[in-house]
Amino acid sequence: MQNQIYMSPENQGVFLRFKTQLLALVQTERVKLQARDWDFFMLRVERYFGDFYDPFSRLYAGREDFEQQLVAIGEQLVAAFRERKHELKLLDFEREITPNWFERETMVGGIYYVDRFANDLKGLLEHLAYIKELDLNYIHLMPLLKPRAGQNDGGYAVEDYCQVNPLLGSMSDLEDLAGHLHADGRSLCIDLVVNHTAKEHDWAKRARSGETKYLDYYLTFDDRTLPDAYEQTLPQVFPDFKPGNFTYYPDMAGGQGKWVWTTFNEYQWDLNYHNPAVFRGMLDYMLFLANRGVDILRLDAVPFMWKRMGTNCQNQPEVHELLQAFRALVRMVAPGVLFKAEAIVAPYDLIHYLGTGSHIGRECEIAYHNSLMVLIWSALASRKVALMTHSLMQIPPTPPGTTWVTYVRLHDDIGWAITPENAGAVGENDFLHRRFLNEFYAGIFPGSFATGEVFQFDTTTGEGRMSGMTASLAGLEQALAEVGSSKVGGHEQAKQQQLDLAVRRILLLYSVAFSYGGIPLIYMGDEIGLLNDYTFRHEPLKKDDNRWMHRPPMDWAKAEERHGNNLTGRIYGEFRALIAARKHTLELDGTSTVQPFWTGNEHVFGYVRYHPTGRRLVILCNFSEQTQLVAGGRVWDGLGTITSGQNLQDVRQPHSPTVTLPLGDNLFELEPYQTVWLKPAKVV
Numbered sequence: 001m002q003n004q005i006y007m008s009p010e011n012q013g014v015f016l017r018f019k020t021q022l023l024a025l026v027q028t029e030r031v032k033l034q035a036r037d038w039d040f041f042m043l044r045v046e047r048y049f050g051d052f053y054d055p056f057s058r059l060y061a062g063r064e065d066f067e068q069q070l071v072a073i074g075e076q077l078v079a080a081f082r083e084r085k086h087e088l089k090l091l092d093f094e095r096e097i098t099p100n101w102f103e104r105e106t107m108v109g110g111i112y113y114v115d116r117f118a119n120d121l122k123g124l125l126e127h128l129a130y131i132k133e134l135d136l137n138y139i140h141l142m143p144l145l146k147p148r149a150g151q152n153d154g155g156y157a158v159e160d161y162c163q164v165n166p167l168l169g170s171m172s173d174l175e176d177l178a179g180h181l182h183a184d185g186r187s188l189c190i191d192l193v194v195n196h197t198a199k200e201h202d203w204a205k206r207a208r209s210g211e212t213k214y215l216d217y218y219l220t221f222d223d224r225t226l227p228d229a230y231e232q233t234l235p236q237v238f239p240d241f242k243p244g245n246f247t248y249y250p251d252m253a254g255g256q257g258k259w260v261w262t263t264f265n266e267y268q269w270d271l272n273y274h275n276p277a278v279f280r281g282m283l284d285y286m287l288f289l290a291n292r293g294v295d296i297l298r299l300d301a302v303p304f305m306w307k308r309m310g311t312n313c314q315n316q317p318e319v320h321e322l323l324q325a326f327r328a329l330v331r332m333v334a335p336g337v338l339f340k341a342e343a344i345v346a347p348y349d350l351i352h353y354l355g356t357g358s359h360i361g362r363e364c365e366i367a368y369h370n371s372l373m374v375l376i377w378s379a380l381a382s383r384k385v386a387l388m389t390h391s392l393m394q395i396p397p398t399p400p401g402t403t404w405v406t407y408v409r410l411h412d413d414i415g416w417a418i419t420p421e422n423a424g425a426v427g428e429n430d431f432l433h434r435r436f437l438n439e440f441y442a443g444i445f446p447g448s449f450a451t452g453e454v455f456q457f458d459t460t461t462g463e464g465r466m467s468g469m470t471a472s473l474a475g476l477e478q479a480l481a482e483v484g485s486s487k488v489g490g491h492e493q494a495k496q497q498q499l500d501l502a503v504r505r506i507l508l509l510y511s512v513a514f515s516y517g518g519i520p521l522i523y524m525g526d527e528i529g530l531l532n533d534y535t536f537r538h539e540p541l542k543k544d545d546n547r548w549m550h551r552p553p554m555d556w557a558k559a560e561e562r563h564g565n566n567l568t569g570r571i572y573g574e575f576r577a578l579i580a581a582r583k584h585t586l587e588l589d590g591t592s593t594v595q596p597f598w599t600g601n602e603h604v605f606g607y608v609r610y611h612p613t614g615r616r617l618v619i620l621c622n623f624s625e626q627t628q629l630v631a632g633g634r635v636w637d638g639l640g641t642i643t644s645g646q647n648l649q650d651v652r653q654p655h656s657p658t659v660t661l662p663l664g665d666n667l668f669e670l671e672p673y674q675t676v677w678l679k680p681a682k683v684v
């Protein structure tokens with residue numbers, strides 16, 4: 001089994017001999033040693049007890065049954081640890097002594113819908129070669145637990161957390177897959193929907209039929225008094241699908257009728273975390289999945305887990321208490337498992353999911369860098385980097401032991417999380433800018449290169465979000481249509497240039513995701529430039545949700561062309577080079593901090609990565625389709641004066657000659673949409 005402990009290639013041979021010698025010496029003891037697992041478990045319980053107990057008691061200590069809750073949690077922990085397989089315990093140990101295993105520059109992730117990529121889990125195993133060829137070692141499989149029948153929000157309405165969606169396979173298929181991934185140092189991420197269950201989940205069915213115990217698992221109301229009061233300050237997530245945040249069920253509780261809190265769709269019922277039984281229920285699911293070999297739990301919709309009257313019921317302090325308590329308990333049993341926060345919130349709310357203040361080191365290890373994602377799309381449309389530079393400067397560094405996941409697109413819409421403060425600071429109006437972005441990416445804005453669609457336009461606020469695949473939003477769909485059309489007067493060369501620019505835009509965005517700081521994720525199909533898929537319009541269960549346009553089935557015919565001398569081959573080749581460059585650049589590991597700087601050119605975004613070893617990397621990104629010039633002195637300032645005058649190497653072009661960066665006001669040139677990752681060249 002290949003593990004994640006890093007060893008220099010030179011040491012590997014000698015280590016193997018050393019290991020063989022040691023193994024021979026301890027052969028008899030090894031069997032006995034396994035029984036010591038329980039000692040390690042007890043040590044962890046001790047180590048993390050405070051991390052769990054402090055927030056847990058702040059949440060629930062007032063209750064009469066508080067002591068019983070503690071006893072029950074103790075039983076859950078022991079049962080889960082008893083069941084944890086030896087191989088997983090080894091992996092835990094390995095990760096405990098290599099705590100930043102997931103922050104390494106070698107980590108690169110991919111996101112896949114099992115059915116759309118390979119039909120089912122067995123099929124995925126067969127297609128693993130594709131993932132291996134891309135050298136991805138963090139595999140996020142989109143929701144795969146058993147969803148409700150019919151509409152299920154792409155799998156985010158789970159009926160049974162202990163079963164895999166039968167269309168995709170079984171729990172043992174999942175375990176099998178996890179084993180295969182672990183065998184060569186890869187990890188598996190799956191979704192755990194913590195905020196709500198499907199209304200067909202056992203708890204919900206019992207609540208609906210009126211069992212008092214289960215009514216308390218959800219947020220239910222006899223009349224509109226409280227819902228109306230909450231609605232005063234609640235935004236709407238899916239105003240098109242279901243206006244408001246509550247749904248009335250006349251048949252509920254024996255015909256009494258009740259309103260149920262449903263933030264998302266009608267069939268997704270928000271859980272009531274004021275009730276510790278819900279906490280324990282979710283803990284069971286976490287431990288169960290950890291024991292199946294899942295390495296990363298993507299905690300869906302975490303900001304919504306705690307409601308408070310008079311607020312937007314997101315990001316409440318109790319959410320962080322809950323996450324810390326869960327984090328500590330799962331660590332006691334399965335310390336190798338990571339928590340990933342899915343909190344698509346305003347920039348100032350985001351960092352807290354990585355644990356700040358009293359939660360430092362105690363919350364999620366990773367979280368989506370939603371702000372970065374929004375800002376790169378914003379800069380691509382406006383060709384201006386001031387808003388991005390300013391906004392990113394406001395985001396504090398990630399707390400030690402945590403990192404972002406950085407991405408360009410995924411299965412959701414893009415919500416334009418741009419604050420009035422940040423927009424105002426660069427002379428923009430946030431509302432008008434969001435409107436511009438929607439019009440630009442919907443292709444309505446004159447001269448726009450994009451093909452996308454507005455998602456969930458809210459008529460009460462005038463706000464909307466955006467759907468579309470990376471390639472289509474970046475102009476490839478339009479450029480290809482032009483090439484295909486025989487429109488009189490179209491110049492072939494101009495058409496080819498549009499194609500070229502679209503490819504450059506895709507790579508520009510991914511270059512930022514790969515170097516800004518965090519685990520970069522490639523969304524399935526982006527590496528071969530898959531376009532929007534409009535077939536959802538003919539599928540009754542999907543037609544109203546245009547997020548399906550960016551959830552296309554894997555185009556294996558196109559994938560076959562990936563090594564060829566064609567458009568697909570070019571995009572794929574560039575992705576491969578990007579992945580390789582990332583994996584060879586130590587400065588990109590998660591312990592490096594990032595500092596954006598003003599390049600003096602409003603079209604060129606610049607940032608420096610500072611590695612704890614003192615190494616530095618300066619990255620420049622031209623967000624316009626014109627050649628741009630940057631004063632060399634600006635770049636040298638970023639690198640620090642010690643290296644000034646030295647030649648620089650673009651680590652993306654290791655075989656190209658080094659770059660001589662001019663000093664002072666002398667200009668350095670960037671091609672349209674070019675990005676460079678520069679570091680001082682090795683002195684020979």
Ligand code: OTU
Nearest residue numbers: 153156237264301303342343344345412
């Ligand atoms: C998530 O997204 C999922 O990624 C979506 O696919 C689901 O529909 C949804 O949860 C419900 O399970 O509002 O528009 O701050 O923004 O949880 C997407 C987090 C969403 C929310 C996020 C949510």
